[in-house]
Amino acid sequence: MMKIRAWAQYYVDMLTKLGVIRFSILSAATVIFFSITIQASINYILRGQVKLDDLYAAILFAIIVTPWVVFFLSIVVQQLEHSRKRLSKMVYKLQEVRARDLQLQQELQVNIIELNAEFEERKKAEADRNQAFKDLENEVFQREQAQLVVEERSALVRSFIDSSPDLVYYSNEQGQFSGCNLAMEALTGKIEKELIGLTPFDAFDTEIAAKFAATDKAVLNTKLPETYEQWLTYPDGHKACFELRKVPFFGRRNEYIGVLGYGRDITERKKYQDALEKASRDKTTFISTISHELRTPLNGVVGLSRILLDSSLNAEQRQHLNTIYVSAQTMGNIFNDIIDLDKFDRRKFEIVNQPIEFRSFLNDIETLAQLQVAQKGLVLAFDIFGDIPDFINADGTRMRQVLWNLVSNAVKFTDSGEISIRIFTSEEANNKIGLTFEVEDTGIGISADGQDKIFAMYYQEQGSKRATGTGIGLAVAKSLMTAMGGDIWVSSELGKGSCFTIEFDVDGVDSLLPSGTADSEQTKLSILLVEDIELNVTVCTAILNKLGHTVEVAVDGRSAIQMAENNSYDLIFLDINLPDISGFEIIKTLRENKTLELPPVVALTANVINNRQEYIEKGMDDAISKPLSINAVTGVISRLFSKVEKGDEPNLHYTADGVADEQEMLDEYLDIDLLQQYLDTLGKDLLLQSVRLFEQTMPHYLTLLNTNLTARDQDAIVDEAHKIKGAAGSVGLIRIQQVSQLAQSPEQPTWWENIDDWVEQINTEYQYDVKRLKTWIENQDG
Incomplete structure (x- = not known):
């Protein structure tokens, strides 16, 4: 192959x-x-x-x-x-x-x-x-x-913060707002986006902002919380008091970034506190009234006991009567201390200076001291150094109270020896007189520690079996001396006695008449005095007689009615509480008597008078409190009988059918001439429309006035009172206008003492006057 x-x-x-x-x-x-x-x-x-x-x-x-x-x-x-x-x-x-x-x-x-x-x-x-x-x-x-x-x-926290009624805000280290809740937005009138970057001076008035910013700065500098109260103003002008709590504000990495502030509205609490204080003052007045009523029988017991002690008595009777006398006197002193303690807790003591006869005053002190020292077998030394003026302008009641307390204590703590009362006077500039009282005893004395506490409330010297009183007498005495512009102090040594010293200044006067008042200025009147207490009758009669008037006395209601119907008097002083019927029933009966021309009637009451209008609406022409004083009596007589001459408020005159003259009554409440001009110019419908507008705006004005009063903001009170005065004047409410004029005038010396009553009068009476105004307008033709 x-x-x-x-x-x-x-x-x-x-x-x-x-x-x-x-x-x-x-x-x-x-x-x-x-x-x-x-x-x-x-x-x-x-x-x-x-x-x-x-x-x-x-x-x-x-x-x-x-x-x-x-x-x-x-x-x-x-x-x-x-x-x-x-x-x-x-x-x-x-x-x-x-x-x-x-x-x-x-x-x-x-x-x-x-x-x-x-x-x-x-x-x-x-x-x-x-x-x-x-x-x-x-x-x-x-x-x-x-x-x-x-x-x-x-979102929940934000919702919670926004739904909270409390203010919540936070600011940076530059004092600028960085955020806030809805309550803060409502207060400032700005939404959060507008508020961010602003300072308190951009959101509040200067005065409010200054304090707001100062406290923020203090928290920034010290990094310590701060809590305080501050009145803040809403955009509509009404004020609210907030308790503000400001704390350092830290970030997530604990870095210091500013101030976080909370504010709780405590206005209602303030109002509640004011209401409590007012209730306490009313209670004090009530207690004072009760004390006045109780002192009447108590003074009777003391006076009658003293009279009986001067009569023939056996030893046992004298001992029993002396016990009654000392017990009644002690009871009166303790009751006085309780009354003044209540005033001390609730309100400042009221010092009423008026002319007194100084020698008579000193005689009373000496007589009392002599009675007290005699009961214990002590010796009284009563010495005066210097020239004694006949009259001084001072509060004699308070002076007696302080001196009686010192003398009573000296007698109580002294078993043997001497009680010395020394009075020193000195003349000073501007008619001033310097007074010094020393009350010295040889009693048990006061320890060095006790001397520092002796003027404290409820303090009693330890170990002293004699210290059985209330422990408030010296505290009240200290407060009274402070209120009178003076001072009180003690020097003492245990076992050797004590010396209490009071020192203060008074004004010298020439007579017992009130300053600026002459006899010729007082009308001599025929007066019916309706009073059931004998002591009050005595005092009132003495005052009226001293002023030059004639006096008749009725001790019950039926007698008063009978005397008024059968006699002609210029003036009636009518006690409200009588044994048979009240003063209001009496005045009603007298007003219903068509045949009687009744004179002015002044109510005498032991209760505090907050609203004189209540007495007027019940038929009286005026009202004053008991016990009577010269100033009160002269003041009411001046108001009732000098008005026409001085152009003040018109007096009320009652007709035979018991109804006051309508025109004169309306003149007290309404400016009829002005209203008639408005009626002729504007017509009834437009005038009523103006009145309705006034009714709509007044609640807002009163809300602001009341909150400013609670805040004690004088300027804001004056401002709101001015607005109310203008609004009332525009619809012819003359009485509200006049009260508002008083409320807008802080230059008056007793403005702060009266502003609560004026505001209360505006709150309670403007609706009555508006009702009268509407009735008057509707009754006019056309």
Whole structure:
């Protein structure tokens, strides 16, 4: 097989070397030669001879056929050779390609291995990344959930803060607001976005802002909380009292970033406190009234006991009567202390200075002291140093109370020896007189520690069996002296006695008449006094007689009615509480008497008078409280009988049918001339419309007035009173206008003492006056 391939290759090589034609000729010759040889051999073998014709035929056939066959084969072979060569080249190339492919395959295998490794790594990394993504997603989810929780909590906290009625705000270190709640927005009139970046001076009035900013600054500087109360003003003008709590404000990283403030509205608490104080004052007045009523019989017991002690009595009677006398006197002193203690707790002592006869005052003190020291067998030394004025302007009741307390204590703590009372006077500038009283005893004395505490409330010297009182007398005395502008102190030594000293200044006066009042200014009147208590009758009669009036007395209601109907009086003082019928029933009966021309009637009451109008509406012309004083009596007479001359409020005169003259009554409440002009100009409908507008605006004015009164803001009170005065004047409410005029006049010396009553009068009476005004308008023609 290999030889055949070799011959075939040789054939091809020859063909390639000789070319087709030459190789074809050579091949044809070779074929002819072999054809002749084979033909001759076959013929010879078969026939035994060789014929030339057969040779010629073979030669001819070979010559004709062989070249074409050889040529064709040569062409085929040549093509095949060419194909082989090409194929060889292709094989070679394929081998190269295969080798390269093998190399590439090897490289591919390496790459595949590397890729597989990388794939595994990537797969692992992908798995790690996926896990990381999952962890990150979980973390993001958790954060989102946490953020939602934080947002929900923040929203809840914000909602809670906004729904809180308390102020909440926070400011930065520059004192600028950084945020607030709805309550703060309502207070400032600015929403949070507008408030951020502003200072308190941009949000509040200067006075309010100054304190607001100062406390913020104090918290910023000290980093300590601060709590205080401050009145703040809303945009509509009404005030509210806030208890402000300001604390340092720290961020999430505990860095200091400003001030956090809270404010609770305590206006109602303030009003409640004021109401309690007013109730306490009313209670004090009630207690004072009761004390007045109880002192009347108590003074009778003391006075009658003292008179009986001067009469002929046996030893046992004298002892019993002396016990009654001392007990009644002690009871009166303790009751006085309790009364004044209540005043001390609730309100400042009221000092009423009026002219008193000083020598008579000193004689009373000496007489009392003499009675007390005589009961214990002590000696009284009563000495006066200096010139004693005939009259001084002072509160004699309070002076007696202090001195009686000192004398009583001196007698109580002294068993033997002497009680000394020394009075020193000195003249000072501007008609001032300096008074010094010393009350010295030889009793048990006071320890050094006790001297520092002796004027404290309820203090009693330890170990002293004599300290059986209330322990408030000296505390009250100290407060009274302070209220009178003076002082009290003690010097003492145990076992050797004590010396109490009081010192104060008074004004010197020329007579007992009130300052600025002459006898000629008082009309001499015939007065009916209706009073059932003998002591009150004595006091009232003495006052009225001293003022130059004549007095007749009725001790019960029926006698008063009979005397009023059968006699002509210029004035009636009528007690409200009588043993048979009340003063209001008496005045009603007298008003119903159509034949009687009744003079002015003044109610005498032991109760506090908050609203004089209540008494007037029940038929009285005026009212004053008991016990009577010269100032009260002269004041009411001046109001009732000097009004026409001085141009003040007109007096009420009642007609025979018991109804007050309508015009004069209306003149007290309404400016009739002004209203008539309005009626003629505007007409009834427009005037009523103005009155209704006044009714609509008054509640707002009163709200501001009341809150400012609670805040004790004088300027704001005056401002609101001025507005009310103008509004009342515009619709002819003359009484409200006049009260508002008082309320807007703080220059009056007793403005603060009376402003509560004026405001209360405006609050309670303006509606009554508006009702009268509407009735008057509706009754007019047209």
